[in-house]
Amino acid sequence: xxxxxxxxxxxxxxxxxxxxxxxxxxxxxxxxxxxxxxxxxxxxxxxxxxxxxxxxxxxxxxxxxxxxxxxxxxxxxxxxxxxxxxxxxxxxxxxxxxxxxxxxxxxxxxxxxxxxxxxxxxxxxxxxxxxxxxxxxxxxxxxxxxxxxxxxxxxxxxxxxxxxxxxxxxxxxxxxxxxxxxxxxxxxxxxxxxxxxxxxxxxxxxxxxxxxxxxxxxxxxxxxxxxxxxxxxxxxxxxxxxxxxxxxxxxxxxxxxxxxxxxxxxxxxxxxxxxxxxxxxxxxxxxxxxxxxxxxxxxxxxxxxxxxxxxxxxxxxxxxxxxxxxxxxxxxxxxxxxxxxxxxxxxxxxxxxxxxxxxxxxxxxxxxxxxxxxxxxxxxxxxxxxxxxxxxxxxxxxxxxxxxxxxxxxxxxxx
Numbered sequence: 001x002x003x004x005x006x007x008x009x010x011x012x013x014x015x016x017x018x019x020x021x022x023x024x025x026x027x028x029x030x031x032x033x034x035x036x037x038x039x040x041x042x043x044x045x046x047x048x049x050x051x052x053x054x055x056x057x058x059x060x061x062x063x064x065x066x067x068x069x070x071x072x073x074x075x076x077x078x079x080x081x082x083x084x085x086x087x088x089x090x091x092x093x094x095x096x097x098x099x100x101x102x103x104x105x106x107x108x109x110x111x112x113x114x115x116x117x118x119x120x121x122x123x124x125x126x127x128x129x130x131x132x133x134x135x136x137x138x139x140x141x142x143x144x145x146x147x148x149x150x151x152x153x154x155x156x157x158x159x160x161x162x163x164x165x166x167x168x169x170x171x172x173x174x175x176x177x178x179x180x181x182x183x184x185x186x187x188x189x190x191x192x193x194x195x196x197x198x199x200x201x202x203x204x205x206x207x208x209x210x211x212x213x214x215x216x217x218x219x220x221x222x223x224x225x226x227x228x229x230x231x232x233x234x235x236x237x238x239x240x241x242x243x244x245x246x247x248x249x250x251x252x253x254x255x256x257x258x259x260x261x262x263x264x265x266x267x268x269x270x271x272x273x274x275x276x277x278x279x280x281x282x283x284x285x286x287x288x289x290x291x292x293x294x295x296x297x298x299x300x301x302x303x304x305x306x307x308x309x310x311x312x313x314x315x316x317x318x319x320x321x322x323x324x325x326x327x328x329x330x331x332x333x334x335x336x337x338x339x340x341x342x343x344x345x346x347x348x349x350x351x352x353x354x355x356x357x358x359x360x361x362x363x364x365x366x367x368x369x370x371x372x373x374x375x376x377x378x379x380x381x382x383x384x385x386x387x388x389x390x391x392x393x394x395x396x397x398x399x400x401x402x403x404x405x406x407x408x409x410x411x412x413x414x415x
Contacts, residue, residue: 017397051253081131082120161227202325271351300386308365
């Protein structure tokens, strides 16, 4: 019931002012026409936006069919998956902290991060991959400490396949799950033991005794592949050559180094520092007023997350805590995966999954022994204040004066 309540509150909050502006914003110019093309009686050629998988665009197309070819039709599914991502963080919190309060705090911090808010109100692909990907992370976390994780790991695989069917970056949580399982199985095969083994260790020699190789293949290869490919069937049918060609095209377009630069491009090391945001919209509405949408993130959340992540990393290495291990694995895995890709064009919104997982690190750090219980909720209030201050440049319907705009632009690189 709490998860449902969180979903409804988040969804309703994201719907406020959704239609502003009533024109394409940033990359909507690519994805909405591709969704509109899917609604045609016969698919016209060439296919628009073939460089990304089709599931998110199919969902946008379904929304356009239901609500009309307008701003609500374009953006409504994004609000659903944005709310789903917040619920998924709540479920992650339940798995890690085994208490409602910290889980609700983690969901609140994730919701007060401008990154999720902005991306959940635009018809782009990232929020779909985020919602499904974080839900996959939540199911994996819930299965991690169980003797029989089979069903939860299978669900994590299915959700990861669906996330990848929205955007290939949705594969990162799946890859992290595979690495975690492989490392633990390898250590068990080597009969690794900690001399001072504790119940809270991230590795145990008796972990998942009945989870065998065939189960790993089913949960993290077969099921993700089937759910991923199912999204292509409405466009390509069951033609194997067409399905293979579609994957080849996606791979070629997403690994090319021949893409020209972009005004708002940035490199992965700069993302946690919020060095270079992306302006989705900047319109003059009056002599001294502007309507703006900036993908930046709440500095009071993401800058504070950096020392919290250092604490998480320390506890994983020194104390071997399983909760710190999972937070570190999914944060650094989702962020540093971009360092391994040959693609030279990057944007700060690629940091969205890691930034969302960072809310778990903040709750972890603020719940350490010796800290007062009220400190976590005081910080949630601080995050809410930061969100409110940044709202005029995060939601076009709010609007702001040029004077306020100049105050919020703390660094020249933000402009």
